[in-house]
Amino acid sequence: MNSDSDVNSGAAAQDRPARPQIDRRRLLLSAAGGAAALAVAGGARWWARRDAARGPRLWSTTAASGRVVLSGGPQDGLFVSGYDGNLRALDPRTGAVRWSRAVGAADPMTENYGRPSAVGDGVLSVAAPTGLQTLDAATGDVRWQVPVARWTGLTWGQGPVIRGGSVFAAHDGALNAYDAATGERRWSRPLGPEGYLALADDTVYAVGREYGARAFDARSGEQRWAQGSVLGAYNTPVLHRGALLLTYATEDRTGTWVCSLDAATGRVRWQRRHGATNCAVSAAGGTVCFLSGDTLSAMDxxxxxxxxxxxxxxxxxxxxxxxxxxDGSAYVGTNDERLFAFDLDTGKQQWQDAPDDLRSDTEYTRVSLAAAGTAVYRSTRTGVHALGTLS
Known part of the structure; x- marks a missing residue:
């Protein structure tokens, strides 16, 4: 690996790459943090000890930064849509860069967020500046690309999704389905200026501010149901236990509804109003969590x-x-490089990780998180950091 990377010595022996010879002159000690790291050839640093108050770090790298997405789990692929307009594939266990591919010059979207991307069926699709670009997930080679006249309203939550041999993307006012292998368009349905997408089995779901929520047959594009009572939806929905979980703004724009729709029919199961705005939603087990500002809330x-x-x-x-x-934890990442872990059942804080020097600048960015099992990956402008344990 050509970039700086840290690897936690607490990882299981069979999960570690062979350790290169230690350069003893580069032994780094941090008395304030209670940690010691051994700098070795190739820029890797093995954490020998960590302060108990900090998170269980696995590795970190400055080779990539941006939006992260996992393929399956820690044993598969970790992909980063960079702030610099590049896509990179990392080894989830070590942080080593497997390949890198430029998908367009940096622009206001990539500089603050990284471009939306999705991985599945052996391919990686990204909402590139010139269109929908799909790459081989193993090699980074471009398989196909289709031009897009307008990524209308493209934001953090909007981007392609992949399942069942198809890539779905909302652009040019429509929901489009493409063959994942060839890029041939299978169908297209009018949608609206926004499209936050989710997939389950044979159904693709789209939510947007102007039309609420809709469900389409993934194979034919036939609309299965529409729910117009959730106008103002503005975040990626979550499918969990037969429910489509989403958030939408109150009519006066002073609060947010957290809503559960029956995924099969679109019927409203329940909804709860909260005073906060711009809530992100995620779910596992019997708990749905939403974050607004400095408050993390959990509901049944x-x-x-x-x-x-x-x-x-x-x-x-x-x-x-x-x-x-x-896997039983809720994670919150903040843009000053801190990461919090909470017990999903009780809300009790499990650990907090913070850098040796907290950032004090005011550069605008958004933290990206991806988790699988007991491993969580955090990406900020300083790089990608892996914490937890690898199974």
């Missing part, structure tokens, strides 16, 4: 009844925090 997925709330930090006060849940 079946009833919407509140379970617990926890407080994090607003970070630098600019940019946006991110949240995800997996």
């Amino acid at each position: 997925t079946e009833t919407g009844e509140p379970r617990w709330t926890a407080t994090t930090t607003l970070g630098l006060g600019r940019g946006e925090s991110s949240m995800t849940v997996a």
